[in-house]
Amino acid sequence: MQRIEELISIAPVFEGLASEHLALIARCGHNERVPAGTMLLREGQPAERFFLIRRGSVAVEVHAPGRGTLVIETLHAGDPVGLSWLFAPYRWQFDTRAVEPCELVVFDGACLRGKCEEDHELGYQLMSRFVANVISRFQATRFQLLDVYGHA
Amino acid sequence: MFAGPGPMVPEPFEVVSSRQDTDDTWTLELEACSGQPFVFAPGQFTMLSAAGAGEVPISISGDPDEPERLVHTVRAVGLATEAICAAGPGRRLLVRGPFGEPWPIEQAEGADVVIAAGGIGLAPLRPAILRLLVRRRRYGRLVLLYGARSPDQLLYPGELDAWRSRGLEVWVTVDSAGPEWLGHVGVVTRLVRRARLDGAGSVVMSCGPEVMMRFAVATLRDAGVAEDRIFASMERNMQCAVGRCGHCQLGPTLVCRDGPVYRWREAAPWLMIREV
Numbered sequence: 088m089q090r091i092e093e094l095i096s097i098a099p100v101f102e103g104l105a106s107e108h109l110a111l112i113a114r115c116g117h118n119e120r121v122p123a124g125t126m127l128l129r130e131g132q133p134a135e136r137f138f139l140i141r142r143g144s145v146a147v148e149v150h151a152p153g154r155g156t157l158v159i160e161t162l163h164a165g166d167p168v169g170l171s172w173l174f175a176p177y178r179w180q181f182d183t184r185a186v187e188p189c190e191l192v193v194f195d196g197a198c199l200r201g202k203c204e205e206d207h208e209l210g211y212q213l214m215s216r217f218v219a220n221v222i223s224r225f226q227a228t229r230f231q232l233l234d235v236y237g238h239a
Numbered sequence: 240m241f242a243g244p245g246p247m248v249p250e251p252f253e254v255v256s257s258r259q260d261t262d263d264t265w266t267l268e269l270e271a272c273s274g275q276p277f278v279f280a281p282g283q284f285t286m287l288s289a290a291g292a293g294e295v296p297i298s299i300s301g302d303p304d305e306p307e308r309l310v311h312t313v314r315a316v317g318l319a320t321e322a323i324c325a326a327g328p329g330r331r332l333l334v335r336g337p338f339g340e341p342w343p344i345e346q347a348e349g350a351d352v353v354i355a356a357g358g359i360g361l362a363p364l365r366p367a368i369l370r371l372l373v374r375r376r377r378y379g380r381l382v383l384l385y386g387a388r389s390p391d392q393l394l395y396p397g398e399l400d401a402w403r404s405r406g407l408e409v410w411v412t413v414d415s416a417g418p419e420w421l422g423h424v425g426v427v428t429r430l431v432r433r434a435r436l437d438g439a440g441s442v443v444m445s446c447g448p449e450v451m452m453r454f455a456v457a458t459l460r461d462a463g464v465a466e467d468r469i470f471a472s473m474e475r476n477m478q479c480a481v482g483r484c485g486h487c488q489l490g491p492t493l494v495c496r497d498g499p500v501y502r503w504r505e506a507a508p509w510l511m512i513r514e515v
Contacts, residue, residue, distance in 0.1 A: 148418065158416045161424040163433060186421055230426045231414050235448040236358035236388035 091116050095192055098139050098165045100216045108209045117200035119191050126192075128169055128183040135177070136196050137169030143189030148182045160224070161186065170221060172196030173214075246481050249288065249333035252309060254326050260312065261392050264334070264359060265298065265324040265491060269309040270334060276306035277337070282364035282472060282500045283338030286480045287311060292322035296477040298363035298446075303370055309334065312362035312394065335497060338480045340500045342367040343470055344374075347442040351379040353434075353464070355455045357386045357447025359393045359429055363472050363499075364446050372405045380441075382408045382434055386427030386451065389413050390420045410434050427451060428458040438463025444500075448474040449510065456503055469503035 089112035095101045101109065102195070114175075116139075121127070126136060127145060145168050147160040159181065162168055168191075171179050203210030259265050271277055279299050286292035301310025315324040326332055342433075344367060352371060356364050371381055383402070387393045390413055403409045410430045412423040422470040423430070427447075440463050445452050452471050460466060470482040475487035482496030490509035492498065498506075 111286045144423075146418070146424065156418045158418060158420060158424045161412075161422070163423075184418070227429055230428065230454055233450060234388070234414070235412065235451045236386070236392065 088146060091118065091192060092094045094118075094141060095139055096143045096168070100139070100165075100220050102216070104212055104216075108212060111202050111209060112194070112199060112213070115202065116194045118131055119193045121185050121189050121191065123185055123187045123189075125185040126182060128179045128181070128186060130182050132179050133166065134171035134179050134196060135175055137167060139192040139194070140164050140166050140168060141190040141192060143191075144186045145186050146186050147190060148184060150182065156182075162228075167217070167220060169196075170217070172200075173217060185228075190204045202212050209220075246335060246338070247479070248463075249286070249294075249335045251331050252334045254328050254332060255308070256332045257327050260394055263316070263376075264312060264314045264394070266310065266312045267323070267326065267332075268301070269311070269334070270307065271309070271334075272331070275336075276380050277309045278306045279303060279309075279337035279366075280341035281370050282341035282363060283337040283339045283479075284363070284480075284499060285309070285311070285334050285338065286477075287313075287323060288320035288333045289326055290331075293319035294333075294335075294478075295323070296338075296480060297323075297501070298472070300362040300365045301368050304373060307366075310363075312359065314359050321437070330400045336479060338495055340498055342500055343442065344370050347444075348374075348377045349379070350468075351437055351441040352381050353436060353441050353443045353459070354381075354383045355427065355443060355445040355447070355452070355459070356383065357451040357455070358388065358392065358470070358477065359394065360420065360445075360447030360451075361385055364444060365395065366401060367444055368407065372402065372407060373404045380408060380437070381406060382410065382436065382441075384410050384412075384427055384430040384434060384455070386412050386414070386430070386447070388415070389408075390416050390422070408434065428454050431455075431458045431462050436462050436464075439465070441468065443469040443503075444471075445469065445503075448473070453510065456507075464505075466504040467502055470500055471503050471506060472499045473501055473506055474499065 091110040146158045188227045251272040256268040257342040284296050284298045287297045297311045300312040315321045331500045399409050477495040478484050482493045487494040
């Protein structure tokens with residue numbers, strides 16, 4: 088069975104990290120399998136942990152009164168699930184649900200924030216990668232807002 | 240080139256079938272009243288009209304190896320297209336063409352081919368897909384990246400599986416969906432990373448809203464695709480379709496005559512000039 092640092096080292100959000108940093112991060116994580124339909128995160132709940140998808144896909148959703156549940160984005164193997172653990176007030180903004188059976192690495196957000204406080208180089212390296220992920224998704228969201236197919 | 244009375248004279252065609260694809264889009268199958276086959280190359284378009292309702296350029300979406308049927312997928316967005324979409328079996332429509340430069344099907348032989356389609360932009364690419372699949376062994380990977388507004392706006396959903404079974408990798412995404420949709424949600428550019436393309440070995444054919452193509456091309460360039468191997472079908476106000484009237488000018492070119500399929504590097508500079 089692969090160790091967690093090996094599993095996470097190939098994910099873009101952890102790619103290129105020094106082995107000692109991967110080992111520190113891995114100490115805050117464990118493997119978990121969940122069946123399809125499992126709610127991983129719920130809007131408004133404390134953002135105490137986040138996930139790295141190893142297999143499967145996860146929907147980021149919001150429930151809108153009168154419109155029902157809307158899927159905003161789908162995440163896949165290699166993607167991190169959950170960003171609100173990084174910054175106060177540490178509360179989830181959206182629901183996330185496993186669309187199919189998933190293999191996940193589950194991280195304790197407070198544990199990882201603590202390690203980043205102790206080792207600022209780790210904090211910088213981790214933050215750089217998460218910001219790149221956030222920018223990519225932010226730009227995709229702006230593109231999504233254009234509703235290009237609706238006004239073609 | 241034109242076997243009939245000439246490119247400015249419309250020929251009558253009869254609607255033999257009509258299918259509603261989405262809330263505002265129909266696919267019509269037409270047969271020439273003359274009984275003559277309608278030979279075209281993937282990527283070409285016709286000028287299509289319902290009598291008294293005006294004439295519009297519509298890409299051909301049928302199988303180039305079945306020239307006895309002219310197929311058009313039309314979105315009802317104005318007087319002319321609404322009249323065309325309303326034409327049921329037995330009704331007559333008028334057709335001029337085919338016109339324009341086609342997709343580079345032969346030039347792409349030996350390469351991976353990436354089809355990047357958005358919304359109704361899949362319609363002009365359907366003839367290319369069918370031609371590529373008939374000649375499947377001449378190409379490397381065949382990859383379709385297809386984005387639509389929502390699951391109910393996807394074109395040809397019944398054909399996507401059939402194409403997949405014939406060797407096309409089909410990646411579909413929608414901008415938004417309900418929880419019953421198990422596929423991908425997100426913009427079409429997000430599919431580029433998931434498809435793990437060999438950018439340097441790929442030829443891209445793209446059609447969709449212009450802003451979608453700009454974003455898709457930028458992502459594909461980042462993935463290593465050379466700009467002169469990216470082709471896109473452009474849309475402008477085509478009226479005469481033979482390069483005379485100038486309404487469809489794009490920089491120094493005319494889309495009806497020099498396009499609609501352009502090498503991206505030739506069209507791109509003009510797309511960034513707002514006055515053009």
